[in-house]
Amino acid sequence: MNIGIIGTGNIATYLLEQVNSNKMTNGRIIAIFGRNQQAGHRLSEQFETDFYTDLQTFLKLPLDIVVEAATVEAAALHLKEVVIHKKDLVVSSIGVFRDTDFLEEVKTLAESAGTHIFLPSGAIGGLDVLQSAKAAGGLERVQITTRKSPASLGMEADEEKVIFEGTAYEAVEQFPKNVNVAMTLALAGVGVEKTKVRIIVDPDIERNTHSIEAEGDFGKLHLQVENNPMPSNPKTSLLAALSILAVLQNKDGALRIGN
Numbered sequence: 001m002n003i004g005i006i007g008t009g010n011i012a013t014y015l016l017e018q019v020n021s022n023k024m025t026n027g028r029i030i031a032i033f034g035r036n037q038q039a040g041h042r043l044s045e046q047f048e049t050d051f052y053t054d055l056q057t058f059l060k061l062p063l064d065i066v067v068e069a070a071t072v073e074a075a076a077l078h079l080k081e082v083v084i085h086k087k088d089l090v091v092s093s094i095g096v097f098r099d100t101d102f103l104e105e106v107k108t109l110a111e112s113a114g115t116h117i118f119l120p121s122g123a124i125g126g127l128d129v130l131q132s133a134k135a136a137g138g139l140e141r142v143q144i145t146t147r148k149s150p151a152s153l154g155m156e157a158d159e160e161k162v163i164f165e166g167t168a169y170e171a172v173e174q175f176p177k178n179v180n181v182a183m184t185l186a187l188a189g190v191g192v193e194k195t196k197v198r199i200i201v202d203p204d205i206e207r208n209t210h211s212i213e214a215e216g217d218f219g220k221l222h223l224q225v226e227n228n229p230m231p232s233n234p235k236t237s238l239l240a241a242l243s244i245l246a247v248l249q250n251k252d253g254a255l256r257i258g259n
């Protein structure tokens, strides 16, 4: 499997280490696309991969799958092109699908190109439960409370404080680098308007903590993940990078676990 990555930051570097150096999948990252020349050339040398600043040249390579690990803005600019070039796609900046028309466009393009779009579970879990719970309708309520340190939220704070309460749609607009998880939850469950989000800054915690509650005909879900942040970007949890690695490991497997 030939893998390409969009982005030259924290998740991209982690995947290069695990895939190219530690051989944790049966594929190889043969190319990265980015705008940061310095980081791109450094990664290219360190992990024996090619670096491109021109998307069209990158997408002409024999890539089987492209992992977007950049930003919501970069995803909005580049995802459609990836699918038009008939590549499978893994999206990290899932907040981009807050624009549900854009999601429908990318999905329709993938259907006609015969490719697949993977939305990893990222820094949370429970998406299997939500999808099962709504399979016959009957999922009523979904809420996520995200608690992060001031460093993870990129702000100053001396005491615990609720800094946001609203819908997933509003949360992703205001915190595009911190609550992609709210968007993933919304897509798996009851949508961007009905998914409720609370964000708390807490100077006493070190882990990025996401608590999910859901209720419906199936019963109730309570799930809490306490994620270690990544050293090179404390906004991002290690589990988010691991979930992309797991997608790459499992994508072509004969056995599927979970719905």
Ligand SMILES: NC(=O)C1=CN([C@@H]2O[C@H](COP(=O)(O)OP(=O)(O)OC[C@H]3O[C@@H](n4cnc5c(N)ncnc54)[C@H](OP(=O)(O)O)[C@@H]3O)[C@@H](O)[C@H]2O)C=CC1
Residues within 6 Å of the ligand: 006, 007, 008, 009, 010, 011, 012, 033, 034, 035, 036, 039, 069, 070, 071, 072, 073, 074, 077, 091, 092, 093, 094, 120, 121, 122, 123, 124, 176, 177, 178, 180, 181, 184, 232, 233, 235, 236, 237, 240
């Ligand atoms: N789904 C989930 O659960 C989670 C998703 N995420 C999301 O994953 C994404 C990657 O995270 P992470 O690696 O930690 O972030 P980083 O900030 O470490 O890296 C982002 C990279 O994107 C690059 N970039 C920005 N704009 C563009 C562009 N227009 N074209 C090409 N490259 C661009 C940056 O380059 P430059 O140096 O030039 O700025 C940088 O290399 C983020 O959107 C993050 O919010 C994170 C955690 C959980």
Ligand SMILES: O=C([O-])CC(=O)C(=O)O
Residues within 6 Å of the ligand: 122, 123, 176, 177, 178, 179, 180, 181, 182, 208, 227, 235, 236, 237, 238, 240
């Ligand atoms: O990594 C996390 O804990 C969550 C995150 O940043 C996001 O969803 O964007």
